[in-house]
Amino acid sequence: MFSDEIDQSFLSPTLPVQAVVDALSSSPDTTLYVFTKRWLFTAWDNYTDATGGQLFALSSNPEQMYEDLMSILDEICLPSQDARVRMEPQYLPASYGSRYDFDKGLCY
DSSP: OBOSSOOOOOSSSOOOHHHHHHHHHHSTTOOOEEEEOGGGHHHHHHHHHHHTOEEEEOOSOHHHHHHHHHHHHHHHHSOOHHHHHHSOSSOOOGGGTOOEETTTTEEO
16 A cells, blocks of 8 residues: 555544454455555554554655565565475466566566
């Protein structure tokens, strides 16, 4: 998610933070990554923490944004550390759930 604002609800009555945290943490395979201004990290950390996600600084630096986005893709595409130890570098079959070229460092 990309946001330069605090978390907010326009429902009446407003949606409590804990209700959103509970919904996120109970959703299987949901991980929330938030790009926001550094001074807004405390507004979003409850949500990212509940899903094992991460906060990233919303920046005008394209290299930093690229690196941050690639770290998310690496987390999604790379097999777990245990699985990496057991396999040699190669393209993984689609049935494995991800295809990662270890030589090029790319996820396909």
